[in-house]
Amino acid sequence: MSASTLRIALVGNPNCGKTALFNQLTGGRQKVANYAGVTVERKEGRFSAPSGRVLHVLDLPGTYSFDATSPDEQITRDVLEGNYPGETAPDLVVCVADATNLRLHLRFVLEVKRLGRPVVLALNMMDAARHRGIRIDVAELQRRLGVPVVETIAVKRDGVKALIAQVDGEIPLAPPAQPDDPASRADLHAQVRELLAATVTMPRATAEIDDALDRWALHPVFGLAILSAVMFLVFQAVYAAGKPMSDLIGEGFGWLGAHATAWMPAGPLQSLVVDGVFGGLGTVVGFLPVILVLFFFILVLEESGYLPRAAFLLDRLMVSVGLTGRSFIPLLSSFACAIPGIMGTRSITDPRDRLATILVAPLMTCSARLPVYALLIGAFIPTRRVFGVFNMQGLVLFALYVAGVTGAMAVGWVMKKMRRERSEHALLMELPSYRLPKVRDVAIGLWERGMIFLKRLTGVILGLTVLMWFISTFPAPPHGATGPAIDYSIAAYIGRGMQYVFAPLGFNWQMCVSLIPAFAARETAVAALATVYAVGGDGADGAGLAQALAANFSLASALSLLVWFAFAPQCMSTLAVIRRETNSWRNVGISFGYMFVVAYVASFLTYQITNLLT
């Protein structure tokens, strides 16, 4: 470390506004990774102080106590104590406390102080505190604590000025280190009470607006109605705003492909660029709007403080199927994509609940299944009305969503019954104050998640699309061949081989072939079927493909394929994320194994029963 850089660690209770403060300090200059060997997110950023010094800021996981009950809290403690391998202990600890909730947050400040490192206390959300008539004698608090205290408003541009000036100056003297033992731990509460009595006056313990909102949001009847309405609106918006953008992107790549066709001489290279590269890119980038719209709502709900309320309402239901109220957030994300959903399980502090959530998350109907569903439903399910109001196609789509959710509940319940370890696992969840989400925090969150999606999927999907193009184009048919060219390709051999396993489910070899790239990402099944049938001689556009499918396989096969996609472990990226998030191949094996068996049995039954009935 050179003399002109300084390492700062931000610590604080969950919901102290630490991440907003981090965003305000560092802007977009952030690096998100994992702590070595574990799956806890590590966020680091930097900024230049007025003095010209570069300040490195580490945003440590939110922590209630150093008596750690989760891997996150363990890391915060170890990093601050300088015991975490590969992490340098910070030069200065900025302890962030919510000025409206000092009774809880000051206790942790005292714990941090006992570490014996230089500490600055940032009293955050001072605007909200003033608004509620909370008066804090900052000078007296600073005198009693013996560490510098600055006021901050993380959500305002100049709200962190005082903090920057403080950390850019002399490093304050470290308070004396004190041992951590149960007796002195109990003493902390007494010290907090003393500090509060001497420095803080509070007209009211809670914000009136929170009480008023919670009366409705947590009401046994209205609360559930509001939750349903919120979820309904979110999904409406995903399809109203996300889908048209996706279509536009698809058309854009189609236009590029058409231009490439015009510019390049006909031949394998033209075919590679148009069908392989542009087709593949269109698939990946086309999904981004849907994912981003869904994440926009999830972030807004998270920032506003509503998501823990949803977890509160649903906890009992989730517990009955072996999950926890906190599973709700990651599972909701999994409706966009299981990858961010599984990554989102980091907010579940309990390892057992977390694993259970990870295992069922891939059963949620992710948006990558939609193109497959849309294509097959469009091709095979009539558009007629049912009971005068419902659309038959819509009902089938709804049934597939329900199948995913009930499948997940059944799997969760079975896992709960099979579990040997039955000790109690706590909820102990804080419901923070409602807050208006800030554009900057939502934007940074969206950017991070969008990049994760693109980085993780672009390469895989593009690579597989090209591979797919290759195996369905080569080898070229021999001279004098009569059948479609693809019948002579590598793809045909692989597909015919897989047919032995999948024939009882009613899959023909083209369907089997499409399952291969669909393992990289489900939505590529559509591109693959298009490739297989387009190369086979039919039109490649959506309507043409639907006609080609309707002509080539039966209703029973189509339904069976739909059910297969609802349950099957058809996503390599999801399995890769499970490996990364649980650090265990065994869990990958369990996920793949159980999903394969469930999908096989369900598709088999669907095919056989449909055949009997039609």
Add this chain to the structure above:
Amino acid sequence: MRLSDLPKGATAVVDRVDDAHASDPIAQRLRDLGFVAGEPLRVVAIGPMGADPLLIQIGSTRFALRRNEAARVKVRQEGAA
């Protein structure tokens, strides 16, 4: 009486948190979160299914506790309630 026995809207004062078993991490966490003797609290809301979990206001914080977590907290109701 136990916190889990209080009806919605009731106020009480914490007496102590009992360990459900030896070195109970949930009880320790409750104490760290401020469930210590003399601290007033209020049952703000109860969950829609099986009256579980409970939402407890303590200090300026609201915590959702499942019934068996809340059962560890022994409380006193002082006249006013």
